[in-house]
Amino acid sequence: MAIDPLLKRYHPIEEYGIIGDLRTAALVGPNGSIDFLCFPRFDSPSIFCAQADADNGGRFQILPALSGVTQKRMYMPDSNVLLNRFLGREGVAEISDFMLCEEGDCPQALIRRAKAVHNDVTFHLLFQPRFDYARAQHSVEQISDFELIVTSKGADRTRLRFATNVPLTVREDGDIISEFTLRAGEKALFLLLDAEAPAPSRESFDDFCIDAFKRTDTFWHRWIGRSQYKGRWRERVNRSALALKLLTSREFGSIIAAPCFGFPNEIGGERNWDYRFTWVRDASFSTYALMRLGFTDSAGAFMQWMEQRIDELEGEQTLQTMYTIDGRPVGGEVHLDHLEGYMGSKPVRVGSTNHDQLQLDIYGELFDSIYLYDKYGEHISYDLWSKLSKLVDYVCKNWQKADSSIWEVRSEPREFLYSRVMCWVAVDRAIRLSEKRSFPAPIDSWRKVRDAIYQSVFTDFWSKKKNSFVQFKGGQSLDASTLIMPLVRFISPSDNRWRSTLDAIERGLVEDSRVYRYNVGEAFSDELEGGEGTFSICSFWYIECVARSGDIDKARYLFEKILGYSNDLGLFSEQIGSRGEFLGNIPQAFTHLAMISASFDLNRRLSEPRELY
DSSP states (O other), X not given: OOOOTTOOOOOXXXXXXXEEOSSOEEEEOTTSEEEEXXXXXXXXXEEEXXXXXXXXXXXXXXXXXXXXXXXXXXXXXTSOOEEEEEXXXXXXXXEEEEEOOOSSOOOOEEEEEXXXXXXXXXXXXXXXXXXXXXXXXXXXXXXXXXXXXXXXXXXXXXXXXXXXXSOOEEOTTSOEEEEEEEOTTOXXXXXXXXXXXXXXXXXXXXXXXXXXXXXXXXXXXXXXXXOOOOSTTHHHHHHHHHHHHHTBOTXXXXXXXXXXXXXXXXXXXXXXXXXXXXXXXXXXXXXXXXXXXXXXXXXXXXXXXXHHHHHTOOTTOOOOSEEOTTSOBXXXXXXXXXXXXXXXXXXXXXXXXXXXXXXXXXXXXXXXXXXXXXXXXXXXXXXXXXXXXXXXXXXXXXXXSOBOTTTTOSSSOBXXXXXXHHHHHHHHHHXXXXXXXXXXXXXXXXXXXXXXXXXXXXXXXEEXXXXXXXXXXXXXXXXXXXXXXXXXXXXXXXXXXXXXXXXXXXXXXXXXXXXXXXXXXXXXOOSOOXXXXXXXXXXXXXXXXXXXXXXXXXXXXXXXXXXXXXXXTSOOOSEEOTTSXXXXXXXXXXXXXXXXXXXXXXXXXXXXXXXXX
């Protein structure tokens, strides 16, 4: 297939890869185009957002002029350095992409390398910044033929230095272009960094970029080399761990849900969200996954961040559902109506309206991760325990309230099963932690509440008609979040009520190895139009439940099938459509952490002695 050097179209979501530096991240499309980048932080306004508007969102594209091209992409082994190889009739070209990352402080730099591997290859470059979510104009100051300063005229006032070792041309509209030819073995280098940061001289430019490649590759090798996972599917587990690490803020220790916004849950629909924030729920789950692999330092950084949020609480205040990466409250949702949306999926949303929702389940995920960190990481302090005790008291007083729960429904709050179970987890883990560490606590009253919650689940959320647990009190609908029950040890996987619930979920929500979170519109309106795909975290939860229920061979079969739904780089988005296409933001922390958990559990069970027949 011949490739137009300035081709503007929407790529399937599964065709994106990610690079990053633990401060921000970029999405790289298959045609040498960086279509998304916020700078300097994950939650900064975007510089490029072609994924939300192919014509007006801006991109940074380097594309070889080859015909009959086949593209092959890969990450360098055990690294987040991305390589895109173009195999054409006239020759072979490569583009390498990474963001400088090493131990300690380093300049924030995006570096790209174009190389002619076989025969002479001509490349086309388009550097098309669109600052402040494509709302701002920009100016260009040409320092030389090889170096420019690009400045946003918007409220963000971002200033970037763009340098290269090939000549550049500035068009009247402020876009930057270049056409250059490399002989076999020659390289062209491109550097994008903050205009105020120290920059290499023209004479040291090539050496700086080459050395940055080595330092970055070494950093990722050393980081993943500390993983303690030695089991089956190790390469896939490592890739998920590397993806999760890219969603971690080095500066603050927080973990975001996904690095981008605008990718919809249904093509053309309105269900698209901004996930560049730290959800207490998602980050707690991520911490658990990283701890399982032995990355207790990453877990410790998040725990410090979380302790700061708890320290900030005054009086009767309690935790927010989500925060910005530096711990501030999220300021609401803005619609970017000037953007057409991914394949017409509007509105394009940044921010969130869910930041102040009541979601009682977050205390369960938080206390579970704290309990595990105290067990496998470092012991928590008495001062932190004193503050945690107040949160337990809050759960004890409010566990019966209706809320929006894990799926953050925008309609009327209900008493959701998932939140009820996770309130039980919060109190149960607090009791365990208190007893283990001899922390002072009103254990007797906590036990009474824990037992009352337990009884409530079995009396208020059990449907004799369905012969299963149901989504919310008084309802009859199934919800895949129910799969969490045996995973948090609320119920035995051999319990008859659980077995019949798992059977009901298999009949009502499972399609092949993929699982819908619930049937949209069946029991309540979430005040949004359209539908969605299967929810990948639920697919991995389902697999883990099947394994815990004793059918290990079936679980392995399902697990290896769902791995086939990742893209060629080993990445997962939030959801999978009916044709196997990606839906939602990519890469999704929820999916990768659940993949790690399922592989860890399944590998352990497969390694246990089994009777041979």
